[in-house]
Amino acid sequence: MPIDQTQEWQALQSHHRTVRDLRMGDLFAGDPERAKRFTLSLGDIRLDYSKNRITEETMTLLRHLAHAADVAGWKERLFAGASVNTSENRPALHTALRQRGGSILVGGKDVIAEIASVRGRMAKFAGAVRDGMWTAHAGTRITDVVHIGIGGSDLGPRMVVEALRPDTAPLRVRFASCLDDAELTSALSGLVPASTLFIVASKSFTTPETLANAILAKNWLLAALREESLVKGHFVALTSKPEMAQRFGVDPANIYPMWDWVGGRYSLWSSIGLPIALALGPEVFDDLLAGAAQMDEHFRTAPLEQNLPATLALLSVWYANFFAAETQIVLTYDWRLRLLPAWLQQAAMESNGKSVDRDGTPVRWATSPVVWGGSGNDGQHAYFQALHQGTHLVPADFLVALTGGPHRRALLANCFAQTEALMRGQDAAEVGPHKAMPGNRPSNAITFERLDAATLGALLAMYEHKTFVEGAIWGIDSFDQWGVELGKVLAARIEPELSPDGRIGIHDSSTASLIETYRRRGR
């Protein structure tokens, strides 16, 4: 039965009518235990979701909805390696990448053992490069790594490296993703070819952006090293197509496999995490995985009432489907976490930006909201005006570490005060209409002791599982991404049409005139 036809959905619709005009301020005033009632924790990660437009009944009804959507069953299938990616008939085993011990069979092979073996190779390699024991050629120590990849092969490792980068490290790791060569050129600035290592990350090893940048990198090396044979040693490939990487000129010893059962947007836990191990050390990468595994275990075993990812998902559904909020904002008060929203945009929107259910029937309910955000303190001086006084409801996640740096108290004061101000608002009768703030705007406050690898791993896994629960409730396949295919096909068709002697195919007059504008330029 479509989820919006269930009793549970309809109960929420009618409940929404009784709750939508309640003021959170009144709910706090009427219940001194409210913060305690709506706070969950896992280790030192604390989720205070009491500043939401909910009552106990709201949460009960939302949990009923989760039951109606068989969230528990989907969760079991996820962890067991069943084909939860129904449209592609594949498992989604990012949790296996974090699992210690046990075994999971995929096509008769134990993937846990295979993961451990690749992880061991990665650790050994990363350690040796960091120690200066591994050299590309002629014994020159590697000082810089440039990671080339796009989408899932870029956003995760880039975000983690930025979040945990120490002040000093044996290796500097930079990233380049898009087709505009300005990005790679900027990454290469100041680097010495003989001591630079390139990682080329592409599951299919056919991603045009990644190959174009890899070729630029090769030419940059060739210009300095002169001999193709010397260049070879400066490349590492992360791919599920090793033969393609070899053809490009990567030494088989420098190729690390990816697997079909890891989606790009979940791949930072796989060999795609190599730049993390290089930048931060293999033991830090282990900590990241261990933190994620702890969240996996919590998600798998904790009842819905105490389950952090599930609770975040239920609140998300509450606003997206009953308040019709089109967006969600994620605000971090740790500057080093500023790329989290970019990673989350892919994790959430590529997973749940769908319009048909698993059977291919169009859904009649909203799916993934637009996720946006960034450094919360910076946002206060930019778009927070609209959060406070604008006309749209934008549910917010505030994330902040309790310790770190000389201005931590001021940062925390700002973070806490923003959740308070959004909730309280300000009355026109007291301050006049232009300063009036409607208030009653919801937020989650997610605090943790410090921004370290284990905590970050747990937070990322938390958002991954939140996305999974949303998808289960919306009845969609959260693991495919068919919507990106047409654009690739059309781009491949248009590119030759842009050359002076290309023949222009059939297009609408707008696309045709864009092509012609390019061809006519400078004439």
Added chain:
Amino acid sequence: MPIDQTQEWQALQSHHRTVRDLRMGDLFAGDPERAKRFTLSLGDIRLDYSKNRITEETMTLLRHLAHAADVAGWKERLFAGASVNTSENRPALHTALRQRGGSILVGGKDVIAEIASVRGRMAKFAGAVRDGMWTAHAGTRITDVVHIGIGGSDLGPRMVVEALRPDTAPLRVRFASCLDDAELTSALSGLVPASTLFIVASKSFTTPETLANAILAKNWLLAALREESLVKGHFVALTSKPEMAQRFGVDPANIYPMWDWVGGRYSLWSSIGLPIALALGPEVFDDLLAGAAQMDEHFRTAPLEQNLPATLALLSVWYANFFAAETQIVLTYDWRLRLLPAWLQQAAMESNGKSVDRDGTPVRWATSPVVWGGSGNDGQHAYFQALHQGTHLVPADFLVALTGGPHRRALLANCFAQTEALMRGQDAAEVGPHKAMPGNRPSNAITFERLDAATLGALLAMYEHKTFVEGAIWGIDSFDQWGVELGKVLAARIEPELSPDGRIGIHDSSTASLIETYRRRGR
């Protein structure tokens, strides 16, 4: 009369019912002139808005709405220096900063002459620092500049410097904005105190983030230079409170004024542009201003039918108020322009994220949508899935330069193909339900010859004026930002409560428990 009560608004409502189900594909098929009909240009900037869910009648009715809202009158008042910031009774004279010649009197003073004099000082200073003629002390040449500011004192200059930064330059300019010291620490990494210049940008010179970072900078200099008197020469201040800057220890000769009639989010054109002049050269800053002035002139004089900013604004209103779209996305295919959306978030959402009209009456219509986006090519591998197959309508602006770099054709092919794919979609009958794409998703294609200073200036002014026209139609004051005040007040109240001996005031139980969680940590 509230705008939604006007005939013009109601005509659009009923027109919307006849247009909302039209397919753009059919409109293109039925009108070979459609692209031409809906394309505007200014110099080599070309706006193709034909891939929108509009007919000729839509645009006519939208222009009628602009007349009903007296857009022409507000525009005249803007340029004349009248108090268009009604809640603060101030003009908004960012256009004066770009104007050459003429005069505008504010409080009896000709601001055009004053601007020219400050601009002259800035150019002389920037030139001298770049040439190595100006030194902080002891004749040590300045090699690095760190600009400290937040919000409008950061986003504009940071974006422009990133967009136009040459491969080699006499000065490296870095930025630090937020309270988390990790950002400034990262900016200082590798810098030598004796050859580093700090710019402290704060209109009020009381912005807590900026002062906190300025103090860290001072201590960093003091630790190396030892004497307070030597430190002085390493600071420049951009402020409307020179006496406060002097008290901080800035030499009066190194203070550049800001004016009350420039809002923070419009301030990159003022003395806040000093890091631009330093990083790129004063002549490049002049080109930026000249490009903006050209767009100002176009906006001021071109009829609505040919007016780029006004057309963008009318389309924005069309989707925000008649299709109820809560967001807009801005996608740049030039990597160097990747910070444009962050600047635009402030420009748009701080300006128009309001819920009352100029008289203080609550509005019944949606105001500023959430603006988001980034590097379009990267987005294709992340959130584009949701643009193509998600359930929300997200109107998109695609921006791309026709020339630049070895992969330009591939970039253009991707950019054009995405607009085509969003519009066309793909039929379930042909490809199956999971690959089906609804299509009919609107976009503007904004192309230009190359990303240079004059073009960038024009594009930024285009978005500023778009925002202004939206605000005029929504009947709001686009130049105040009262919504950010309460958060500041509450943060100042909470900060002392976080110290071990602080007395905790009255809060909701959530805010109180956040404060207690911090105070209890580690016990």
